[in-house]
Amino acid sequence: MVYTRKDVSTLTRSERRRLVNALLELKRRGEYDEFVRMHIEYYTPDGEGGLRAAHMAPSFLPWHRKFLLDLENALRRVDESVTLPYWDWTRNRSRTAVPWTDDLLGGTGRRSDRQVMSGPFAHRNGKWTIRVGVTDTKFLTRELGRPRDPIALPTAKDLEGALNDPVYDAAPWHSGSAKGFRNKVEGWGPGQGSASWRTHNRVHRWVGGHMMGGASVNDPVFWMHHAFVDLLWLRWQRRHRGARYLPAKPLARGDAQRGRVVARHQKMPPWDVTPAQLEDQSHIYRYA
Template sequence: MVYVRKDAGTLTAAEKRRFVKALLEVKRRGEYDEFVRMHLAYFSSDGERGLRTAHMTPSFLPWHRRFLLDLETALRRVDPSVTLPYWDWTRDRTATSTPWTADFLGGDGRRSDRQVMTGPFAHRQGDWTIEVGVTDGEFLTRDLGRRREPLDLPTASDLERALRDPVYDAAPWDSTVTRGFRNKLEGWGTGQGGAAWRNHNRVHRWVGGAMLGAASVNDPVFWLHHAFVDLQWYRWQRRHGGARYLPATPPGPRDGQHRRVVARHEKLPPWDVTPDELEDVGRIYRYA
């Protein structure tokens, strides 16, 4: 049966409680930290040798689509009524709006050390200790909007710039490409400061704290953010009917991206699935 992913701003109090309870249970079981480890393992950049699957690559979208599905499956094993909500950061744009409420994801970090002190994921509640990360810190941190160097969230027009591009991706299939929907949505730009961070990337910068690095999964907002990113792929596919994931075939041996990116019908590590198989999720879920 097809289930529905809802806008976090429309969730009822009961839906918020069930989502939070299921997420905390996945954490208690030790499953959640495996998601953090996986994201760390597959967070590779242009400058690294070998295959890139999760970031700075065409498979950014199908990789995270499958990643979200795995977490959603874990949540639904706890409570079959739970689905991943999405955070529409073009609309809920302040540090006090959805999802930053005490009954949901909690709020900003305190000034002294960015530690989140409110909500169910605050370390002092005893249910959300950071076990896997790039530092030794045990508590969740945020710096919503970046106090020292203020940054705004992406706007609807920023998103529209990506959505109107009819081509999924283009050579050289990395963070430097200026054409194609994928990188315009992922958000690797040129320039200095905030101008270099667009859409998906800019949101990570705006949240700050744990969301800045490869261990960004430690902040539960990661899933709501990426559900909204996934929704954009869903919308792009419907706007540009027939447009497909690219590259369709692997770059050749003389290409600098040979064996560095996943083509449409190639397996997408760490799963036994191809981007082609992840292009249509209509039999699994839909967005409200």
């Protein structure tokens, strides 16, 4: 049966409570931390050798689609009524808007150490200790909007350059690709500093704290953010009927990216699934 992912701002009080309780239960069981470990393991940047499956590569979108499905299935094993909501950061843009409410994700971190002090995922409540990360910090951290060096969330207008590109991805198939929807929505831009952080990447920077890097899954907003990115992929597909994942075939011998990116019919680690198999999600879920 096809289920529905909703805009987080439309969730009822009961739906918010069920979602939070399911996340906390996965954390209690230790299942949630396995998702953090997986994301850290596959957070491979351009500068490192080997296959890039999760980031800075064409498979960014299908890899995260599968990652979200695995988490969603785990949540639904706890409570079958729960589905992943999406955070439309082009509309809910302030530090006090949904999802930054006390009954959902809580708010920003305190100034001294960025520790989240409100909401169900605050460390002081005893149910959300950071056990897997790139630092020894035990509490969830955020710095919404980066008040000491402010940046703004992407706007709907900012997305148009990505959504209007008719090609899924293009050589050189990494963070330097000037053409293609994938890199434009992932958000790697030229230059340095805030101007180079676009779309998906800029949202991670805006949230700050644990959302800055491979351990970003420690913040539950990760899932709501990536559910919206997944929705953007669907919108791009609808705008460009017939467009498909690229590269269609493994890259030619001698190409510097051969063996470093996943072609459309190659399996994406760590799963036995290809990008082609994840291009159509309509038999699993839809977006409200």
